[in-house]
Every structure is written in structure tokens, then in C-alpha cells.
Amino acid sequence: MTASDQERWTAASPLLADLYQFTMLQAYFDRRMFTPAVFELFVRKLPAVRNFLLVAGLEQAIEYLRTLRFEAHEIAALRATGLFHDAFLGWLAELRFTGDVDALPEGTVAFPHEPLLRVTAPLPEAQLVESRLVNLVHFATTIASKAARCVLAAPGKQLVDFGMRRAHGSEAGLLAARASFLAGFSGTATTLAHPAFGIPVFGTMAHSFVQAHDCEIDAFEHFVDSHRGAIVLLIDTYDTVAGAHRVVELARRRPDKTIAAVRIDSGDLGLLARQVRYVLDGAGFTNIGIFASGGLDEHLVQSLVAGGAPIDGYGIGTSLDVAADHPALDCAYKLQEYAGRPRRKRSPGKATWPGAKQVFRLRASSGELEHDVLALADEAHRGEPLLVPVLRRGELVAELPSLEASRERAASELRALPPQLRSLRAAEPYRVEIASSLAALAARLDAEPH
Amino acid sequence: MTASDQERWTAASPLLADLYQFTMLQAYFDRRMFTPAVFELFVRKLPAVRNFLLVAGLEQAIEYLRTLRFEAHEIAALRATGLFHDAFLGWLAELRFTGDVDALPEGTVAFPHEPLLRVTAPLPEAQLVESRLVNLVHFATTIASKAARCVLAAPGKQLVDFGMRRAHGSEAGLLAARASFLAGFSGTATTLAHPAFGIPVFGTMAHSFVQAHDCEIDAFEHFVDSHRGAIVLLIDTYDTVAGAHRVVELARRRPDKTIAAVRIDSGDLGLLARQVRYVLDGAGFTNIGIFASGGLDEHLVQSLVAGGAPIDGYGIGTSLDVAADHPALDCAYKLQEYAGRPRRKRSPGKATWPGAKQVFRLRASSGELEHDVLALADEAHRGEPLLVPVLRRGELVAELPSLEASRERAASELRALPPQLRSLRAAEPYRVEIASSLAALAARLDAEPH
Numbered sequence: 088m089t090a091s092d093q094e095r096w097t098a099a100s101p102l103l104a105d106l107y108q109f110t111m112l113q114a115y116f117d118r119r120m121f122t123p124a125v126f127e128l129f130v131r132k133l134p135a136v137r138n139f140l141l142v143a144g145l146e147q148a149i150e151y152l153r154t155l156r157f158e159a160h161e162i163a164a165l166r167a168t169g170l171f172h173d174a175f176l177g178w179l180a181e182l183r184f185t186g187d188v189d190a191l192p193e194g195t196v197a198f199p200h201e202p203l204l205r206v207t208a209p210l211p212e213a214q215l216v217e218s219r220l221v222n223l224v225h226f227a228t229t230i231a232s233k234a235a236r237c238v239l240a241a242p243g244k245q246l247v248d249f250g251m252r253r254a255h256g257s258e259a260g261l262l263a264a265r266a267s268f269l270a271g272f273s274g275t276a277t278t279l280a281h282p283a284f285g286i287p288v289f290g291t292m293a294h295s296f297v298q299a300h301d302c303e304i305d306a307f308e309h310f311v312d313s314h315r316g317a318i319v320l321l322i323d324t325y326d327t328v329a330g331a332h333r334v335v336e337l338a339r340r341r342p343d344k345t346i347a348a349v350r351i352d353s354g355d356l357g358l359l360a361r362q363v364r365y366v367l368d369g370a371g372f373t374n375i376g377i378f379a380s381g382g383l384d385e386h387l388v389q390s391l392v393a394g395g396a397p398i399d400g401y402g403i404g405t406s407l408d409v410a411a412d413h414p415a416l417d418c419a420y421k422l423q424e425y426a427g428r429p430r431r432k433r434s435p436g437k438a439t440w441p442g443a444k445q446v447f448r449l450r451a452s453s454g455e456l457e458h459d460v461l462a463l464a465d466e467a468h469r470g471e472p473l474l475v476p477v478l479r480r481g482e483l484v485a486e487l488p489s490l491e492a493s494r495e496r497a498a499s500e501l502r503a504l505p506p507q508l509r510s511l512r513a514a515e516p517y518r519v520e521i522a523s524s525l526a527a528l529a530a531r532l533d534a535e536p537h
Numbered sequence: 538m539t540a541s542d543q544e545r546w547t548a549a550s551p552l553l554a555d556l557y558q559f560t561m562l563q564a565y566f567d568r569r570m571f572t573p574a575v576f577e578l579f580v581r582k583l584p585a586v587r588n589f590l591l592v593a594g595l596e597q598a599i600e601y602l603r604t605l606r607f608e609a610h611e612i613a614a615l616r617a618t619g620l621f622h623d624a625f626l627g628w629l630a631e632l633r634f635t636g637d638v639d640a641l642p643e644g645t646v647a648f649p650h651e652p653l654l655r656v657t658a659p660l661p662e663a664q665l666v667e668s669r670l671v672n673l674v675h676f677a678t679t680i681a682s683k684a685a686r687c688v689l690a691a692p693g694k695q696l697v698d699f700g701m702r703r704a705h706g707s708e709a710g711l712l713a714a715r716a717s718f719l720a721g722f723s724g725t726a727t728t729l730a731h732p733a734f735g736i737p738v739f740g741t742m743a744h745s746f747v748q749a750h751d752c753e754i755d756a757f758e759h760f761v762d763s764h765r766g767a768i769v770l771l772i773d774t775y776d777t778v779a780g781a782h783r784v785v786e787l788a789r790r791r792p793d794k795t796i797a798a799v800r801i802d803s804g805d806l807g808l809l810a811r812q813v814r815y816v817l818d819g820a821g822f823t824n825i826g827i828f829a830s831g832g833l834d835e836h837l838v839q840s841l842v843a844g845g846a847p848i849d850g851y852g853i854g855t856s857l858d859v860a861a862d863h864p865a866l867d868c869a870y871k872l873q874e875y876a877g878r879p880r881r882k883r884s885p886g887k888a889t890w891p892g893a894k895q896v897f898r899l900r901a902s903s904g905e906l907e908h909d910v911l912a913l914a915d916e917a918h919r920g921e922p923l924l925v926p927v928l929r930r931g932e933l934v935a936e937l938p939s940l941e942a943s944r945e946r947a948a949s950e951l952r953a954l955p956p957q958l959r960s961l962r963a964a965e966p967y968r969v970e971i972a973s974s975l976a977a978l979a980a981r982l983d984a985e986p987h
Contacts, residue, residue, distance in 0.1 A: 099707060100729055102728045102729040102732065103701070103707050103710060103711065103727070103728070103729045104701075104727075104728050104729075105699075105701060105702070105726040105727065105728065105740050105743075106726055106727075106728045106738045106739060106740030106741075107726065107740035107741055107742055107743055107746075108728075108743075109728060110740060110741050110742065110760075110763075110764055110766070111741075111742055111743065111745075111746045113763055113764075114742075114746070114759055114760050114762075114763035114764065115749075117759075117762070117763045118759060118763075120749065124745075124749065126745070160732075161732075164731065164732035165728075167731075167732070168731060168738065168766075169765065169766070170764075170765050170766045171765070172765070210749060214743075214745060214746075217702070217743075217745075218701055218702045219702075219707075221702040221703065222701060222702050222703070222704060222706065222707065222710055223706075225702065225703055226703075226704075226705045226706050229705075249555075251553070251554075251555060251668055251672060252555070252667070252668045252669075252671040252672050252675065252870075253671065253672070253675055253865045253866075253868065254672060254676075254705065255676045255679075255704065255705035255706065255708075255709035255713075255859070255864070256672065256673070256676050256705065256706055256707075256708030256709040256712055257549060257553055257669075257672065257706070257707075257708045258705075258706030258707045258708050258709070259705035259706040259708070259709055260553060260672055261553065262706055263705075276555040276556050276557065277553065277554075277555065277556075278552045278553070278554050278555065278556045278558075278559060278615075279550055279552040279553045279554075281614065281617075281618060282552065282610075282611075282614035282617070288556045288618065289556060290555050290556030290557035290560060291556075291557055291560050291561075292557055292560065292561055292564075293555075293557055293561065293664075293667075294871075294872070294882050295561075295574075295576070295664060295667075295871065295872035295880075296557075296561045296564070296664075298872045298875070298880040298881075298882060299565075299570065299574065299660060299872060299875045299880070302986070309564055309567075309568060310560075310564050312564075312567070313560075313563055313564035313567045313568075314560055314563075314564065314620075315619065315620050315621070315622070316560070316618075316619070316620045324882060324883070325883055405865045409705070409859070409864040409865045410864070411864055411865060414705070414859040414860075414861055414864040415703045415855045415859045415861060416703075418703065420702075421744075421745065422744070422745035422748045422749060425748070425749045426749075430745075430748040430749070431748075432744050432748060432774060433774070433775055536752070
């Protein structure tokens, strides 16, 4: 396979889907099963150490639906499998997403069984998009939910995403920057996130920069000469406290330059930060901040914060970008209604609530979340309906909120969390009530033959 | 931001890099630090439940290096940060990767501190590529190493990658299919992996297909009518044993069609498989196989195999595609030599072995691995040198092995593993000896001032 062959198969291809989507679609096509279906994307249950979800990824999901189409080489690739006939492939080449989407806005706090996104579309369209919709929304929500824990662990601190190199591939690296920014991070080290999403980018030097010079002070001085932004000097390549003294030496010698911070990337961060703070303050450089990184997660950050470590900001990498403790959520995209009839999967441990649904949220007068009600979409209920119309007949109902607006929504949602859900430890689950109408429908379906 | 704006920022952009690569590069440019540097990519230590690594991702890494270049809009995006001056940006626009790469071939078994890949190139080039090289090789090696455990757990069984939907984004979904195939899986459910890499694709129907019909038998019959490949019927939507009886009924009624297998995706898979096998065999359909899926990992598969479950193949999804127990490895890309002088990072817990290195592997006469020696690249040593030349001055030394050849190499490497390393549990670590020359060099560098 040559380079140009491979480039044609970009990750954004609609062939990034499970094969069974296409084999099912051909069967639907053969029987003209084009009646509208309702599918919902939701999380079945939370890991013990996630007290809530922070929803993200809707913008990418909607972009995928709006641009969905098969190019000639993609149709040819399907033909080459020998599984599909020409009438079906001709129809597929013309397929566009013409359905409706209702969804929780990005930055909304959500809980198990609540639809993050509902698709109402002709059965084949709604089926086809399953794999990629889950792939996009699951990942972004996984990372935003992890990032929200970091934000809750370090109130008022600057948090920066450092994880692209160990993220799972290119899209994960880029979209982890977006999801963590949405959750309240200040920015990312991933350069591409700036042009792609307008996210502030951070970063100055690696250990290799220091090591490429014969001595540390030369490296610092050289960097200070060349750099045009806020200067952050990495001081742990050889000996952190000695590095801090070199920063003082340089800052005295070069009053023309402003050193914004030093970074410590290894060792006992709390202890070293105190020692470095002592060196800097003793020399009168109280304005030079301390930034810490290196194997951090929300628990370590919380313990540094609780211990009063004089650290102004944290770079969080791998643990964030792969959501290391729980890299996947039990997320599903399920048929809830077809041809006007509610459907229910009854497999053990995987049963779903049938029908098109809405989430109603009830709040205290302070705005704090009290409980949610999962109800049928067409019933009236107390509380705020959370799913909002996004697409109608394949077209945007209104422009999606900006990333900044979604970030503000997330901040406001995190403030409205009940105190026990803000803990990094497992809390009593938030109450999601099943409306009696929904419970009755499920019972009725269970009594039907199949 | 419009759709077309976002499309320009594809994941393959060279801006998918940490910002500090560019700030360091500008400093290197300002001082004309263009002398060759040696960086090595390696894993510092293995998680307790990984006894070895299976190397993957080299093809994508080499493709990245060979096509690395900045387009005008990417240079403009860097300019817009305000951090970079025009002389540097003009130079960056012309930058190509002109260096050398030596690497372990894909499908090689490797251990901590062994370079998976060594880059020898002018300092800025070798530095710039850090983030994306790690991003590609780390992910592929993480997944191939996880997949190898599944392969060892289920000798002779068909294993299929089912994980794209919960993989972390598009590239992860596609490249997990490649890494698991390389490790010995039979194929994947991810359609795109077929045209992109020639990997066999599997898949027939989801629960939604069954639910979209008024009764299960209609769904099965409809599918049998439309499908042109090997027919696998999903039988656990309502009641698995009842589903098996319906398959028998259909198989009797439609002798013109061959049902290859049934799939069970929930419940007690071992028990259900025995019950289903009993139903199928009792009706004379001994040739209909049983395929299992649903929350499987290598431990569950091993226990099903050990328990004698009559299961012919397994779909492994989330646990594989996110390497759920250890979604990241402690992988680094470190400067080992610059301007002809070896360099050593000494940060606590992150010290590296200096200099350009080679891995020599010693085997028993049976071919079984005995131990490795980590030595300097320019010294002669007993054993097989594992890193081979891949790029010289930016050009391929020879065509890379095909995916099929790498898969055969992986199979042969897994056969050559000492028995204790084949266990899913933590084994006594494999011996990687540090050559005396290398130890002496490290000691000498430690004694130098900095």
C-alpha cells in the first residue's frame, strides 16, 4: 500500500463504522424498512469513582451527521467485500442524514440512563451512525468527566492538559484538549487545539532542551533570549533546588526579562515546591510562580492542594487524556422505538428503558440539583427539560453554543452540584426517578411475546 | 467556526505537537543548534500485569516522518500565537525530516529501557517529532501488547476486535484494529480497516436489528434472505436458549442457507454456550459455531477456555481498544546524545541510560528468549542486534514489512516467549542486562558538573 493510498482512508471516513451497520442496512434496504426509528445514547452505569458525567462531544457528533456521505472510493471499498449488491450501494451513495437530533447541551451534568443524545430518523440512517456517534460522544464525555474531577480537586488553580503524547492517537489528543478546556482547564499543550478550537496553548521547554546545553544556566539564558511569551523554566533536569538558584541568578542578571514561573516535573512535588518557593522568595522573586507536572491525577493534585503546597498551576497529562482509572464508560446507543412502537432490549444486565425519553431536572431555589426524572418525551412534567432540539430534518435548529459558552455552562453546572457529588470519592448516587408512565410502558412491553 | 474551517485542521497536521516543541525549535534556530542529536523512544517500566511489550506502530510513525511538512495555513496559525518570528517560521516552512531512524521491527517482543525506535537527526528535527512519534508508537504498542495477552489466553480460538465505538476517537478505532490483527487477532468489526490495511472484517447484526422486527424469527429469516456472507445470528436479545431453538427452526426450514454461527452477547456465557450447543447438536447442527461477546477481556476468555465452554470465537471490544486495565505505558522519548556527547537525564525516578543504544537478544537453541543486553550502539556484542536501519537521510532503507509479515513475526515472537512470560499474571521480569560499557558511561556522566 502506498502513502497516497493510505491518505485516502482518512479517519473521518463514514467507513469508520462497525461492519454490521452495513449488513443490517442492506437488509433494511431490501425490505424497505425506512420508517422512523428512535435511538438514544446513554450511559448504563457509572464507575464507582464517578459521581456524575459532564457531557461533551456534541459539536463533533453533529458535524459528523451533517457531513455524512459516501465517496466513490468508499462505495468501491464496500463492493470489494463481496457482501453488498449494487442496488443497495447505489442507494448508500445517495444517503444523507435527514433526521432529528435532541441532545443535552455540552457542559451539562448527566447521570446513568439519561439520554445524552436522541436520534429520530429513518431506521437505516439512525442505525448507520451508531458506531461513530458513540465513538465521539463517549470519548469526549469520558475525558470531560475526568477533567471535571481535576477542576473540583484544585479550585482556583491553573490546570493545563499535557497529555497528547499518550492520548490514543491523533483525534484523542486533539479532542482531549477540547473536552478538558470545556470542563474548566485553562488550556492545553497541544498546539493544534489553538487553531482548531481557539483554546489557549501553554508550553516552553522540555528536559532535552536543558540537556542539549553544556550546563543548565546556559540553557535558561538561551531560552530567555529567544522566547517571546511568558517564560517558564524547567528546573528539575539535574537538581531542582540548584535549578531554582540558577533561576534567581539569571533573573538578577537579566532584569530586562520577566520569568513567569518555574516548572517542577519530578520528585516530591510538595516538598520541592516549598524549597523552591523559599529560594525564590528569599531572593525577592515572589512574583515567579511554581508550576508542577509529572504523573499527576486529581487525587495527587487534591492532596498537594490540601497540604498547602505553594503550587500555582498543574500540568495533567496521561491520567487525564486516557482517563486512566476508567478509560471507558458503559455507554450504549439503543433502539427505543420503531414504526411508532416502543422497543425494549431485555438481555440480562443490559435492559433499557423503552420509548423516546426526556430528562426533567429539579433544583433547589439556590440552583443546586435536587433530582432528575426520566420520563417519556411527549409527557409534561415538573422541572426543566434537559434535551433540546439540535437538528430537524438534518438541519441545525440554531447555531450550536460556542466552546466558551459550553465551558461557562460546565462551570455553572459544577457549581450547582450537591456537595457530596463534588467529592472525588464515591458518593451516594444522585436520584434519577423513573416516571410512572415509563415504568408502566416497560412493564407492558415485558409482558408481550416476541 | 464553519465546517470547512474545522476540516482544514485534520488530525494529521504537524501542529499535533506540544507547543514546547516549537518554542524550543525557535531557540535552537536562533543559536543555529543544528548538530545531530540522538533521541530514543522506550518504556521505562511495565505495569505489573504486562510481562512484555509487543511493538507496533512503526509504519505510521515512519509515514509521519516522511510526509512531515508545514502548509501555509499551519505556519499562519503558529504566527497567530505571537510567539514566533518570521525568520524561524520561514525556516520551519521548509523543514523536512532528513534524519536516520533505527527501530525494532513491528511484531517484536520488547522490554523496559529497550529503545523501540532511535532517531538520529539535526536537533530541531529530532525534537519536533517527539509528541506525535510517542502518540503513535505508544498507542499501537499499548494495544498490541494487550491483544497479545488475549491471543495467549485463547490458543486456537478466533478473536475479533469489536472495540471501535469505545476507542478514543477515530484514529484509535482504526489503529486498534491494526495493532490487534498484528498481534494475532483474526480480524475486526471496523469496516475501514479492510480498505485501509487489508484486515478481514466481521459482523452481521446488532440487537436493534432483532428489535426492529415484531418477532425474533422474522428478524432471523429476513437477515438470512439479505445477507451474502457468513451468517451469524445474534440470539440473546430476549431469551438465548429460545433464540437457539428459533435458529434450529429456521435452519430446518431454509436448507438453502448456511448459518455459520450464533452469537451470545450477554449473560453467563459459559453456561449459555453449553445450553445452546446442546440445542444445536441435538438438532444435528453440529456445524453451527458459537461466538461470544459482551464485556470480555483476556481473563474472562481464559476462564471460559479453561472451563471448556463450547465457544469457537470471541469478540473483544472495550477492554482491548482502550487497554482498559492499563490504558497507558510509562513511555518516553529522550535525548541520549547531542553534538557527539552522550546526555543523561537524572530526575528522580526518570533517569535514562545515555548514548545511542542497541539491544542484543540471546536465545536458547529452541529459539526461546534467554535474556537481552542493552549496550551502546557502536559496540560489538553476542546475540542478535534487534534495532534495524529504517530511514537514512529521511529515505527508506528498504520497504517496510507488510502487515501480514509483521503479524507472522509477532506469532513467532509469542511462541518464543519463556513460559512464565506467557502467563496473564505478573511473572519474574525478563532479564535485560546493562552492558558494562553502558554502565560505565552513565557513571562517568553522573560525575560531571552541570
